[in-house]
Amino acid sequence: MRVVVPDDYQGVALGHAAWQDLDAEVVAVDRPIRDDEDLGALLADADVVVAKRERTAFSTARLRRLPALQLLVTTGRANAAIDLDEARARGIVVCGTDSPPAATAELTWGLILATLRSIPHEDAGMRRGQWQTTVGGDLAGRTLGIVGLGRLGSRVAAVGAAFGMEVIAWSQNLAPVRAAEAGARAVSKEELFASSDVVTVHYKLSDRSRGMVRARELAMMRRPAILVNTSRGPPGDTDALIRALRGGRLRGAGPDVFDVEHLPADHPLLSAPGTVLTPHLGYVTDDTYAVFYAQAVENITAWTAGRPLRRLA
Numbered sequence: 675m676r677v678v679v680p681d682d683y684q685g686v687a688l689g690h691a692a693w694q695d696l697d698a699e700v701v702a703v704d705r706p707i708r709d710d711e712d713l714g715a716l717l718a719d720a721d722v723v724v725a726k727r728e729r730t731a732f733s734t735a736r737l738r739r740l741p742a743l744q745l746l747v748t749t750g751r752a753n754a755a756i757d758l759d760e761a762r763a764r765g766i767v768v769c770g771t772d773s774p775p776a777a778t779a780e781l782t783w784g785l786i787l788a789t790l791r792s793i794p795h796e797d798a799g800m801r802r803g804q805w806q807t808t809v810g811g812d813l814a815g816r817t818l819g820i821v822g823l824g825r826l827g828s829r830v831a832a833v834g835a836a837f838g839m840e841v842i843a844w845s846q847n848l849a850p851v852r853a854a855e856a857g858a859r860a861v862s863k864e865e866l867f868a869s870s871d872v873v874t875v876h877y878k879l880s881d882r883s884r885g886m887v888r889a890r891e892l893a894m895m896r897r898p899a900i901l902v903n904t905s906r907g908p909p910g911d912t913d914a915l916i917r918a919l920r921g922g923r924l925r926g927a928g929p930d931v932f933d934v935e936h937l938p939a940d941h942p943l944l945s946a947p948g949t950v951l952t953p954h955l956g957y958v959t960d961d962t963y964a965v966f967y968a969q970a971v972e973n974i975t976a977w978t979a980g981r982p983l984r985r986l987a
Contacts, residue, residue: 714736
């Protein structure tokens, strides 16, 4: 049995689980998969593939390039980049793993504070001999707007309350009682964008979430608000965000996810003012990887025994 773990950019996947317990050849790929042909060359002879979130898409066309594939494990309990219908049609078992919620919520606050207080800018300035070149914003007494009050958004809400912020939230089906349980007040989408000093997005990637934060929503935001996005995909309009930053509509932005990953070296976000950019680090922690890969090994072991765990398809 051949097991391939793609998208192991840091080269750490094999150190986070007991892969040696499998009766298998296990190979990790530490570079991005470039295109369909590259995917076929790397994975065509794999019996098992362990996908990391949505880094590599497994579309209908791509699954058809993988004749040996019998088990596809994704980290996390959902992966919008896998064509589950095609997997079922081809007899490919798809399984997921648990995903601890703490890491992404913690990164969210890192991005909020780094953006609001210009921490990367001031750090770089000190290394050049500069001293106090910016004036930061405040959290206490301000309004935190959370788009998507699920298990991640609820954690972010609790920290916002601890900072002394008023917490409001919106999602398409958010009930006021559910928001209150998380320490937030349910509002309309328009009110959230118009009245928040910090907007943070925690919506699962789906057809419903794409295009959720566009020029219309950005134009509603009060000056000088900031926008942070650590959701499972880019639900916004990157061009509109860049215009809002360059035009002074926003104080800053802290995106962790992007339309294109890896972000090209000439991407305009890299030179947009007021940005703190992180390369999709929300779930990239020791504890999260330990869960991802240990459970991936469990899934493979259970599948070989004919009893798949955490099955998605």
